[in-house]
Amino acid sequence: MSQIYKREMVFIVTGVVALVMMLDYFFGKNIPGISGAGNISSTLQTWALIIQLMAIGLGAINLIQVHYRQISRKTNMAVYSAWFMGFFALLLLLGFYKLATGVELYPYTWIFKNVYVSLGTTLYAITGFYIFSAAYRAFRARNIDAAILLIGGIFVLLANAPIGEVIWGGFPLIGNWFNNVGQVPGMRTFTVVGALGLLAFGFRALIGKERGFYSEVQ
Amino acid sequence: MIGNIAVAYPTDPLAIAGLWIALFLMLAIYSYPLWKENPVYRFAEHTFIAAALAIGIIVNLTSLMNTAVTPLMSGNLLMIIPILLGFCMYFLLVPKQRWVSRYPIAILVGSSLGLGIASNPLPSIVNQIISTVTPPKAGTAVWAMFPGAPTGDWFSFAFVAIGCLCATTYFLLTYEHIGPVKPVTIAGRYFIMLALGAYFGNTVLFRFSMLAERGKYLLQVLGLVPL
């Protein structure tokens, strides 16, 4: 009995919220109080939004714990962790100043524009290198499946690059057909099968069979 | 002409310093693949994590102020409930009281699930099936392998219809793929391989575009190309 509020009540809350969303979607106009601004569905969506906004602190706490451990144990990464903590604290202070006063100080803008943007674009772009070496080492026509993958990939590559058209007019013709039609059976199947899986998963979650969202209490 | 509106190279020392520091950080990150792991790369990596986390917190807090705190201060006392539920999320860090965090997660999961279950079937299942079985109008550009050829549309339509059937058969895992089903599933696998090959081609374009943009930035800071 004492466990009801730890498990069963949680599933009931999930189910009720999901039901309200579904009712809003299909019958909202016909059921007063469910749909539209200020009503139950809209209120629950606002609450979900606010909960999500507040959850970012969890990631911050976790990272701070990890780096604090590095510093306290004086590992070889301690100096980087110390730099992380210092820079994070500085940026947070500047950000809180902006939050409190509405004024964005020049150092904050400068760091955002020159540090964050540069590092963000660079770190994601690094995968371009790996894709090149991976393609060189692994993209081999060992069997029919790999050969079809290879042929499809090469034609699309040469359709995407304007030089493909200069080399041979067939590259953009066939490559664009692969892009517009050839890939559709596979991708459409992933879409349909994925959506069916989501439906099955969703119903399992609604009836309480999927417990992966909720960490188990000892 | 938009793209050749060049922004003048800055004259302000802080702005110039910003460009060069951004370039230094970029090269610091690229020192890892182009050379080997080194302290400069580690430093740049930790700098990014700190910056991303801090900026994420500030932006989320700003949004929270607008969505919850300001209405609460204006008299909408109902906003106390989601704010309290948001604080309940932090019980994830307290092992004995972790169950408290399940309630805000329940609202998050329930809202996403409800919307997903309700709204997903139409575009992702129904419209896809309708599109597969609806023959194209003559001359539809997307379908034509050979622009202007009257049979191009029907070839493509048949390709997609047969391909979808074969590929879906491949994913039917509740019975063994033997007998007359086997060639259909093999064909399905080939259709999927073609889709993955095209996906690879597009992935390469994305990754190389990102890398090219960084190469352009190097030239811009060196003044060889307009900013």
Added chain:
Amino acid sequence: MSGQNIWDKLQNVDRRVFYWILFVALTVPFLSPIGLPITITPSSQAFYDGIKTIEKGEVVVLSINSGVSAWGDCLPAMVASVHKVYDQGGKLIVWSIGYTDVDITWAKIKEKLPDVFSKWKEGEDYVYFGYSPPQETNVALLRDNIRAIYPKDVRGVATDQIPLMKDINGANKIKFVLSSDTGDAQMYYVRQWKNGPVNYEKTEKPPTVAELGIAMNKSGDMAYFLSGDLFGLVAGSRGAAELEALTGYKGDATITMDSISVSHILLVLAIILTNISMFATRGNKK
């Protein structure tokens, strides 16, 4: 080692050699762009045909759901689209679903279009709301009540006081959503704005959705484009270059195409080389 022929050596080349070759190949073409002609694909043409139907005063939403890391793919398409919306006399609402660096992306778009933003008035012709969290519930809420998420814009002006937002508090007065994505935020709009819920008034036309995304979205979203859920699909820097060619405003994507050409040729040659070496060494191994 001494028994290795050229094909074996080729298969064991240090990967850093490739990285340097690639980096140089991607960088050098910017020094002297050639500007090869670009074929327009049907999905980009459909997007352009769609935004050409914007009439004076109609409102379009630009949802910036991509970060600074995707500028190479998404930014040129957004710039060209905003310019076209301006040309058509349309109005723009801008926000982001889930990207904290949207401020800098929007600043970059404005920097690229001085001729537009010197004439457009903020609050009357366009409004910028900024960040909101990455959730489908967020998009569903925007459909019914924009003010719940954006009670004010980034300048701090209350949404009720913004002239552009006078009659707009949801999806029912919006003509299009142009969604610039690295993921599947465009599907949030398709599911929540275009396809439902079924409580739009019969006289109201739900907004249609187009994608201005990364190149990988060409694969993922082509099925939705063919089924009519997306009215246009501009994917990757190639799609952006096509859009720039269609609008007549050549920009960053067109310049990048030379770099893309060189790098793609290199990759194709590398793949051909590795397959030849595989077949050549296969006989030796037997």
